[in-house]
Amino acid sequence: MIYRKEDVNEMKEILVCGDPGEEFEKNFYAKLTWEGYGWNKDEELRIYEIDEDGFEKLFKESLVSIFNDVKCVYSEGCNLALPTNVSLVNGRKLTCWNDLFFGQDAYRNKYMHLLHYIADNFKVKEMVSVWPIIVELSKYNDMSLIDLLKVYQEFEIRIERIKIHDEIGIHDLTSKNYIIKCGKCHKERSLYDSDMINGTIVPSRCSCGGENEFRYWLDNIYSDEEYKELEIKASLLDIESKLLSNGYSKEKIEEIRKEYSSGEEYLNALEKIRRSMNDKL
Numbered sequence: 001m002i003y004r005k006e007d008v009n010e011m012k013e014i015l016v017c018g019d020p021g022e023e024f025e026k027n028f029y030a031k032l033t034w035e036g037y038g039w040n041k042d043e044e045l046r047i048y049e050i051d052e053d054g055f056e057k058l059f060k061e062s063l064v065s066i067f068n069d070v071k072c073v074y075s076e077g078c079n080l081a082l083p084t085n086v087s088l089v090n091g092r093k094l095t096c097w098n099d100l101f102f103g104q105d106a107y108r109n110k111y112m113h114l115l116h117y118i119a120d121n122f123k124v125k126e127m128v129s130v131w132p133i134i135v136e137l138s139k140y141n142d143m144s145l146i147d148l149l150k151v152y153q154e155f156e157i158r159i160e161r162i163k164i165h166d167e168i169g170i171h172d173l174t175s176k177n178y179i180i181k182c183g184k185c186h187k188e189r190s191l192y193d194s195d196m197i198n199g200t201i202v203p204s205r206c207s208c209g210g211e212n213e214f215r216y217w218l219d220n221i222y223s224d225e226e227y228k229e230l231e232i233k234a235s236l237l238d239i240e241s242k243l244l245s246n247g248y249s250k251e252k253i254e255e256i257r258k259e260y261s262s263g264e265e266y267l268n269a270l271e272k273i274r275r276s277m278n279d280k281l
């Protein structure tokens with residue numbers, strides 16, 4: 001059978017700002033084709049393919065619709081002149097406009113990702129205004145919307161805050177208190193989503209081939225007194241472990257602990273025992 005173009009139910013690509021839920025695909029005959037982030041990992045973006053029937057059902061009055069408190073946007077582009085500039089966006093060259101609002105010598109031509117470029121040059125952040133520009137960029141760069149976003153918008157999300165559970169407690173750390181460091185070339189970098197596997201920090205290898213290690217420090221998230229207590233606790237754990245490996249029982253160590261009211265006194269007592277054992281050895 002030979003089909004005519006008007007017999008084909010044409011699919012349209014729409015942007016959805018958030019998670020519309022499972023019923024979205026059923027209600028509007030939609031297919032998820034891309035998902036990623038906007039400015040950060042709290043701002044989810046999705047592209048759906050939607051057929052004519054679903055499109056008419058979703059966009060009844062305008063090209064912006066709300067479903068389950070999530071904004072849905074459609075655009076065929078905007079009236080921008082032929083782009084004559086090239087910028088570095090997400091580390092890759094993009095044919096674009098970058099002197100629309102700045103003088104030729106004033107604009108920056110390096111951008112973290114696509115939304116960063118658009119916000120800098122067009123002074124817009126709302127996806128209703130951003131989406132038509134992205135559609136135009138896909139045309140002028142001869143790329144599908146999905147390929148454009150994969151190349152210029154997908155980026156590593158830096159983890160700004162994390163809870164660490166170690167032998168001395170649980171610590172609420174900010175990005176100023178931890179780093180990923182290569183044991184071979186000593187290069188340092190931030191902690192990213194891709195370093196997390198099932199809630200465990202497993203950083204990938206460094207580009208030099210060395211092992212990356214997660215390192216953190218506690219001295220500037222606790223007061224001097226709190227930090228001193230943590231140091232005592234860490235020292236106690238270390239000495240108790242050494243005493244146990246040298247034949248001391250847990251019960252004997254617990255008896256010694258009960259004799260002292262402060263952790264510092266208890267630590268001094270264990271230090272004396274450890275030194276006497278070393279002298280005998």
